[in-house]
Amino acid sequence: MTLQNLLPANWQFDTTQLNPIDSDGKWLLPPLVDLCARLREPGHQSHGTLKSEGAAARKNGFLHVVIPPDTNPVLENGSLLAGLRERAYQDGGIYLHVLGAMTAGLEGEKPANMLGLKQGGIIGVSNARRKFANDDVLLQALDYAATYDIKVFFYPDEPSLSKNGVAHDGYIASYHGLAGIPWIAETVALSKQLLIVEETGVSAHFGQLTTKSSIDLIRWAKQRGLPVTCDVAMHQLHLTDDALIGFNALAYVLPPLRSNTDKKALQEGLQDGTIDAICSHHEPLAKTAKQAPFAECKPGISNFDTFMGLACQLVKEGVLTPTQLVEKIALNPAKIAGIEASYHQTGGAVLVDPRLTWTVTKESMMSQGKNTPFINSELTGKVEQVYF
Numbered sequence: 001m002t003l004q005n006l007l008p009a010n011w012q013f014d015t016t017q018l019n020p021i022d023s024d025g026k027w028l029l030p031p032l033v034d035l036c037a038r039l040r041e042p043g044h045q046s047h048g049t050l051k052s053e054g055a056a057a058r059k060n061g062f063l064h065v066v067i068p069p070d071t072n073p074v075l076e077n078g079s080l081l082a083g084l085r086e087r088a089y090q091d092g093g094i095y096l097h098v099l100g101a102m103t104a105g106l107e108g109e110k111p112a113n114m115l116g117l118k119q120g121g122i123i124g125v126s127n128a129r130r131k132f133a134n135d136d137v138l139l140q141a142l143d144y145a146a147t148y149d150i151k152v153f154f155y156p157d158e159p160s161l162s163k164n165g166v167a168h169d170g171y172i173a174s175y176h177g178l179a180g181i182p183w184i185a186e187t188v189a190l191s192k193q194l195l196i197v198e199e200t201g202v203s204a205h206f207g208q209l210t211t212k213s214s215i216d217l218i219r220w221a222k223q224r225g226l227p228v229t230c231d232v233a234m235h236q237l238h239l240t241d242d243a244l245i246g247f248n249a250l251a252y253v254l255p256p257l258r259s260n261t262d263k264k265a266l267q268e269g270l271q272d273g274t275i276d277a278i279c280s281h282h283e284p285l286a287k288t289a290k291q292a293p294f295a296e297c298k299p300g301i302s303n304f305d306t307f308m309g310l311a312c313q314l315v316k317e318g319v320l321t322p323t324q325l326v327e328k329i330a331l332n333p334a335k336i337a338g339i340e341a342s343y344h345q346t347g348g349a350v351l352v353d354p355r356l357t358w359t360v361t362k363e364s365m366m367s368q369g370k371n372t373p374f375i376n377s378e379l380t381g382k383v384e385q386v387y388f
Contacts (some may be wrong), residue, residue, distance in 0.1 A: 054092010
């Protein structure tokens with residue numbers, strides 16, 4: 001068995017610096033690109049910082065990280081973004097890519113100054129999981145984005161249907177007396193957004209999809225030639241709402257963990273190319289954030305530290321080949337984020353041992369947030385060395 005070199009042709013990395021004996025049986029990957037992670041700055045440093053989460057990202061193979069705009073303050077001032085990116089590189093050692101606010105203050109009332117944000121270096125705009133006041137605002141925002149060739153990032157959710165839900169609307173939620181979020185809360189929003197994307201011609205990415213029906217809709221949209229891509233969070237490929245049994249708040253995340261049928265559909269969507277990428281949806285939280293009764297806890301899973309182990313599991317289970325995995329966690333995300341040129345220019349590599357078995361503990365996690373349902377689980381596969 002020898003090193004499996006999964007770097008693209010003409011990649012900027014000198015493989016002669018690797019020790020052939022030490023790298024035997026391992027994978028050499030390009031740096032990972034994450035399409036959605038919350039690093040908790042600015043505004044939520046009690047849960048994490050650019051320094052702590054940047055270091056965790058880098059240690060686990062992520063060199064490029066995209067953050068949504070729902071920070072405090074909201075990312076809607078283009079003149080402030082350069083400083084944020086500089087601090088992410090200096091403090092955390094990562095390249096930060098920013099999604100600007102699609103509407104002013106993310107309040108959904110009127111489009112934000114997207115042109116100013118583009119001039120400030122955003123890679124796209126999003127309203128995160130915040131609602132739009134009405135469909136006319138959504139249409140105006142997408143028209144604005146299309147005019148200036150700005151990609152829009154959606155996290156589909158219809159608030160009138162999801163309401164104050166905290167779990168997938170199914171047997172587990174009912175048994176535990178938890179307010180449910182029906183699958184149509186995602187697909188109703190997605191359907192509407194796809195139709196307006198078709199009308200305006202704007203380039204759109206749909207993040208963190210969770211349901212079989214959503215994947216069917218994206219497949220339909222691609223068949224029609226719409227300029228759309230999508231991703232799924234890594235934990236959705238491994239967990240279902242069964243993880244909530246016993247009010248396990250560590251598995252409380254929005255969008256929620258869905259059914260086994262949905263999980264299988266997500267895996268199939270990866271295999272046939274409907275799903276373009278896998279993101280971490282990293283959301284570190286302080287210990288106290290998960291200690292209240294389930295419905296009063298904060299949603300989120302800390303995912304940087306477990307990402308590669310779960311990625312290797314997808315290969316082990318035959319969901320993806322190593323080459324397909326690289327496309328989903330590195331090459332495709334770079335294309336979607338519009339950073340291909342800089343991504344290839346920065347180069348580097350990540351050495352992964354897909355056979356290394358280890359236990360997830362609080363001590364083994366680099367992230368400031370230890371909130372993961374995989375705590376005390378045994379995973380196989382880990383980033384051994386990063387070369388940036």
